[in-house]
Amino acid sequence: MPDLDLLRGLGDELVPPDFDALVTTARRRTRRTATTTVVSAAAALALVAGATFLALSDDDGTPTPIGPPKVVTHPLTYAEGATIHYGDQDVTAAGAVVELDVTDDGVLARLDDGGIWFTDGTDLEQVGTLGQPTPAFTEMPQGPPNVPPGFVVSPNTGSQAAWFEFPEPGKPELVVFDTHTREESLRTPVDLGGAGYAVLAAVTDTSAYWYTSHEPDSLGVYDVLIPDARIDLATGVQGPDTTHQFAAETQVQNTPRTIMVSHAQGNEPVRYTVSDGIFWQFGVGKHKVEPAGAQPLDARDGGTSAPFTFTSPPGQPESGIDWLTQWLDDDTVVIVANAHGQDDLIECHVSTRACDLALEVPEAAVMPEIG
Known part of the structure; x- marks a missing residue:
């Protein structure tokens, strides 16, 4: 249908930026990344101070100080x-x-x-x-x-x-x-x-x-x-x-707390659709945590274009049907994995591509969005 073709056409523009070029952006977005050097911290402070002076002032011309951007995190x-x-x-x-x-x-x-x-x-x-x-x-x-x-x-x-x-x-x-x-x-x-x-x-x-x-x-x-x-x-x-x-x-690239997915194969052009990722099915194995879906499947973090696959927590058993239930911040998702009659809440981090076992809860527990 023409309308659907138009919608799909919007996805043609969703080609992820080069990953290496986004390293700096990823570090700014990743709330777990520490400042690497005193020099870079000082430079950043000077830049912020200058931007504050030029951008904002009271009616009498006095610069109005502004604080750092609000860090938005959601508790487990x-x-x-x-x-x-x-x-x-x-x-x-x-x-x-x-x-x-x-x-x-x-x-x-x-x-x-x-x-x-x-x-x-x-x-x-x-x-x-x-x-x-x-x-x-x-x-x-x-x-x-x-x-x-x-x-x-x-x-x-x-x-x-x-x-x-x-x-x-x-x-x-x-x-x-x-x-x-x-x-x-x-x-x-x-x-x-x-x-x-x-x-x-x-x-x-x-x-x-x-x-x-x-x-x-x-x-x-x-x-x-x-x-x-x-x-x-x-x-x-x-x-x-x-x-x-x-x-x-x-369908907007460079959006934190989203997943970009492509099923391109061979010489086909790479086209991405953007999802918030909630209720996306995942496979949790002994060594890898990765999204499921029609193959081939290339999944990327919407904010950084980093691969959206992770290393399993040490000793994690293979489980059945698992789901992404929550974003805690731009860098961290929670996947609920059903294992041996209980639910394992696994926190996976985009910046490290590693997962940790956060909590074990009863199978009947209700999770955000997915019930």
Whole structure:
């Protein structure tokens, strides 16, 4: 179809930069990289100071100091029953947790009674309720291996989150919630048109997207599914995504906390699709941790173009179906590996291409995004 060809054409431009040329950029982005010399540290300080003086000043001309960029990290998060483990903090909910989403400010938890709650690791605050979705509005059915189930969506960075609520069966409302201010930024009925089906796919700073079909179009070999409905968060206008805004917002190279994937072989041109990586299936073996999918498969870190394959933790057993569940920072992902009736939470680092066993949790534990 012409529209799909246009979408795929956007991927033609996603050719990764030369890896060696990105070493410096990678070091700036990698939060675990130490300053290598006193000279380079001094030079960097002088450069920052100069930039501050030239860029910013008060009304009287006095330079306004600025601090270093905010380091955004997410704590390792999971839930057992009613207990939410958010880094070193434990919070107990009123019922069993069935879904988790982590933002820069805390964690959203959907309970088995449909209540949606938010915590920053201290108190829990109810911020929504699912209501009564009909079968047509349940989680995405089993499909490609990188489609997370659930009702709540959030990006890998930022404070934005969104979900559908059903005050009446079959009549969804879109709720967009700012976890920093703890306020709704938008609540509006969803225009289903003739589809009669909607599954929320993503929320960005400007838009929210949803699927209106069980079999949406895709980029790559089912690497990225393309939602076909969109709402502009500023204007509230909603309808088909005929302008391909989703691809324009998401298919961007040099984006931290993404994975670029290509299936080119032989002399074929290398074309990459960009995914946030959440719910991507991985193979965890005794020696290697690598993404699964249609072969050949070349996976790269979106921020640095480094290969997205890793060395297994020492003594790690081979496991079955494993999933990427969380980005802790630009350099670190968490992969949940099922081994011998328990889940191993493995932290893998782009900068070192090595993984460590972070934690062993019960198999029934609920993980961010993937349940």
